[in-house]
Amino acid sequence: MGRGDVKTKKGxxxxxxxxxxxxxxxxKNTAAAAKTAAGK
Incomplete structure (x- = not known):
């Protein structure tokens, strides 16, 4: 488990x-972010 391990965060x-x-x-707040992006 190290840099070569793609199943870990480090990898x-x-x-x-x-x-x-x-x-x-x-x-965490995708609905509100999508709403403001659509409004602009």
């Missing part, structure tokens, strides 16, 4: 990929 950072252990963008 995903090394490879530059996203997934379950390293989400691309953690946004």
């Amino acid at each position: 995903k950072i090394f490879k530059g990929s996203f997934g379950k252990s390293r989400p691309a963008k953690v946004n």
Whole structure:
């Protein structure tokens, strides 16, 4: 389990990929963000 392990956060950072252990963008309030983006 290290930089070569894509199933871990460190491995995903090394490879530059996203997934379950390293989400691309953690946004808790997606509905409100979409509403303001649509309004602009």
